[in-house]
Amino acid sequence: MARVIDLHLHSEVSDDSRAPVEAYLKWLARKRDERPLDGIVLTEHRQFDTRSDYRDLEDKYGMLILKASEVETEYGHVLVYGVNDAMLQRFDFSNVRLRAQEVIDEVARMGGVAMPCHPGRPTIGLIEHYENRPPLEGVVGVEALNGGSKKGENERVATLIDTYGYHAFGGSDAHLVSFVGICATEFEKEITNTEELVGALRAGGYRPVDFRVRRAPAQPASSGT
Amino acid sequence: MALEFDRSILGQVFDETDFPPVEKADLLQFADALGETNPLYTDEAVAANGPYSGLVAAPTYVTRLRPKKMTPEHMPRFGKVGFDGGRDVEIFAPVRPGDRLKMVSTIHDIYEKTGRSGSMYFIVLRNEITNQDGQKIAIVDHRIMQR
Numbered sequence: 001m002a003r004v005i006d007l008h009l010h011s012e013v014s015d016d017s018r019a020p021v022e023a024y025l026k027w028l029a030r031k032r033d034e035r036p037l038d039g040i041v042l043t044e045h046r047q048f049d050t051r052s053d054y055r056d057l058e059d060k061y062g063m064l065i066l067k068a069s070e071v072e073t074e075y076g077h078v079l080v081y082g083v084n085d086a087m088l089q090r091f092d093f094s095n096v097r098l099r100a101q102e103v104i105d106e107v108a109r110m111g112g113v114a115m116p117c118h119p120g121r122p123t124i125g126l127i128e129h130y131e132n133r134p135p136l137e138g139v140v141g142v143e144a145l146n147g148g149s150k151k152g153e154n155e156r157v158a159t160l161i162d163t164y165g166y167h168a169f170g171g172s173d174a175h176l177v178s179f180v181g182i183c184a185t186e187f188e189k190e191i192t193n194t195e196e197l198v199g200a201l202r203a204g205g206y207r208p209v210d211f212r213v214r215r216a217p218a219q220p221a222s223s224g225t
Numbered sequence: 226m227a228l229e230f231d232r233s234i235l236g237q238v239f240d241e242t243d244f245p246p247v248e249k250a251d252l253l254q255f256a257d258a259l260g261e262t263n264p265l266y267t268d269e270a271v272a273a274n275g276p277y278s279g280l281v282a283a284p285t286y287v288t289r290l291r292p293k294k295m296t297p298e299h300m301p302r303f304g305k306v307g308f309d310g311g312r313d314v315e316i317f318a319p320v321r322p323g324d325r326l327k328m329v330s331t332i333h334d335i336y337e338k339t340g341r342s343g344s345m346y347f348i349v350l351r352n353e354i355t356n357q358d359g360q361k362i363a364i365v366d367h368r369i370m371q372r
Contacts, residue, residue, distance in 0.1 A: 015336070015347070018313075046338065072339050095227040096337050096344065122341050 002038030002064040002191045004209065006184040008079060008117055008143060008171025010070075013052065014045040017175040021054060024180040025061040035181035035211040039064030039191065041081070043117075043171075046071060046094045048083045066194050069093055070117065073100035075136060076124040079143070079171075082112030082198035104138045113201045117143040118173065120156035127156055141167030141201060145208035147183040148173035169201070170208025182212045228337040228346070230301050239297035240330040244290060249322035252282045259283055281319035287354055287363040288312055292330050296350065296369070301335065303346035303371045310347060310368030317361045325357040333366060346371040 009024070010017040021042065028037055040063065042049065047069060054065040069080045071093050078100060080087065087110050091098060100116075107114040119126035119142045126142060144157045145168070161168055170183040188205040191197050200206060249269070256266040264271035266283040273279055320326065333351035337344060352365040 015338070046336075077339075092227050094336065096339050123343055124339050124341060 002187075003189075004037050004184050004186050005039040005041060005064065005066075005191060005197075006037055006172050006174070006181045007041045007068075007081075007169055008043050008070070008146065009040055009174040009180055010044060011042050011049075011052075013042070013047070013049045014175070016045065019175065019177045019180075021052070021065065022057055022061075023177045024174070025057060025063055025065075027177050028063070028181055029061060031181065034213060035184070037063070037181045037184055039066065040180065041066045041068050041171075041197070043068045043070045043079050046096070048080075048088060048093060050088075064191065066197060068194075071098055071103060071114075072096040072124070073098045073103055075100035075116065075129045075133065076119065076121070076126050077117050078103055078114050079117045080107055080112055080114045081201060082107070082194055084111060086110045087112060101136055101138075104136055108138060111198070113140060113198050115139070115141050115143065115169070115201065117171070118146040118149055118153065119143065119160055120153035121146075121149060125153070127160055130160070135164060139164070139166055141169055141204075143171055143208075144168035145170030145183045145210055146173050147171065147179055147212070148175070167201070167204045167206065168208050169206055170210070182210075184209050184211065228303075228335065230335055234297070234299075234301070234332050235334065236331050237297075238329055238331050240292045240294040240328070242290075242292040242328045242330075244326045244328070247282070247320055247322055247324045247326065249280060252280060252286065252320070252322060255286050255289065256283045259285070277319050277321070279321060281321055284316050285314060286320055287316075287365055288314060290326065290328055290352075290354065290365075292328050292352060294330070297332060300332075300348065303337070306372060308370045308372075310370035312368070313366040315364045315366075317363060318356070320356075320362060324362075326362065327355050329353050329355075342372075344372065 011021045012018050058065050104114045116126040169185040172182045174180040185206050186209045261283050265275045269280045330352050334349040337346050348369045350367045354362040
C-alpha cells in the first residue's frame with residue numbers, strides 16, 4: 001500500500017537513463033528519512049515496458065512499483081497511467097507527434113488517464129502551447145512539481161492550475177539514481193495497484209510534495225570586533 | 226506519424242574491422258592515461274593472482290578501437306548538423322594481451338525525440354567486438370544526434 005509515490009521516473013529501459021530499478025530502491029532505502037516514499041511509477045519514454053517484472057523487487061524492498069509511459073504530443077509530453085493492450089494497439093507510443101486530444105480522450109475511454117507533465121517547460125510543456133492553441137479538454141491534472149525542471153518552470157504552473165482547475169501532482173522525472181523521489185505525490189487514500197492509481201488521479205485527493213533539501217543561505221561571518 | 230526511413234538498413238553490417246594483436250604496453254598505457262589504480266589493469270604480478278589470472282584491459286579500453294568506417298556510406302540524415310551523442314558500453318569478457326579483436330558495425334536503431342529545444346534524431350551505431358575465439362567481448366553503442 002502506498003500514499004507517497006514518485007509518479008514520474010525513468011529506468012535504463014528508457015534511452016536516456018542508465019538507472020537500474022533496484023538501484024533506485026536501494027537509494028530510497030538509504031534516503032528514507034529525507035524521501036519517505038512508498039512507491040514509484042516507471043514512466044519510460046515513448047514506450048510501455050511490457051517485459052520487466054518488478055514483483056520480486058516490490059517484495060524485497062517493500063515498495064509499490066507500477067509502470068506507465070511518457071508519450072510525446074503536439075502539446076508537449078504526457079504521462080499515461082493505466083496503459084493496456086487496447087492503448088498500445090490504438091497508439092504508436094514511439095510517434096513523437098501524437099495528437100494530445102486523442103491521447104487524453106482515448107486513454108480515458110480505454111480505462112486510463114493521460115496527464116501532461118512538466119507543463120512549464122519550453123517546447124515540450126503545455127503552457128507554451130496554450131499560448132497558441134485552444135486548451136485541451138478532459139485534462140484532469142498536470143505535473144505541477146517536476147524534479148527535472150529548471151528555475152522558473154515549475155513556478156509557471158500555478159496560473160495554469162488556477163485558470164483551468166487542474167489537479168496538481170508531482171514527480172522526480174529522475175533519470176539518475178540519486179534523483180529518485182526528490183519530488184512526489186501524496187495521496188489521501190492508499191494505492192495498491194494501477195487501477196487504484198488511475199481512479200485516484202481522476203478523482204483528486206492528492207498533492208505534490210517536495211523533498212529536495214534546501215541549503216540554508218550562508219550567514220555573514222561575524223565581524224568579531 | 227512515426228519517423229520514416231527505410232527500416233531494412235537496421236541491422237545491416239556496414240563495416241568489419243580486424244585489429245592487430247593487443248599489446249600489453251598498450252593496455253598499460255591506456256590504464257595510465259585514465260589514472261587507473263586497480264592493479265588488475267596496471268600491475269602484471271598482482272593481476273596474475275587475480276580473478277582473470279593475468280593482466281586485462283581497463284573496461285572502457287574497447288572504446289578506443291576505431292572501425293575502418295566509422296559511419297555507413299549512406300547514413301540517413303534527418304537534420305542539418307550532427308553531434309556525438311555518447312557511447313554505451315556493455316562488457317561481456319575481458320580483453321587480454323595478445324587478443325586479436327574483431328569489430329562488426331551495424332546501424333542498430335534510429336529514433337526521434339523531443340526536448341526543450343525541439344526535435345532530435347538519434348542514430349545508434351552498434352559495434353560488436355569479439356576475440357580470436359569468437360567470444361563476445363563487448364558491445365559499444367555509439368549515438369549520433371542530428372537536428
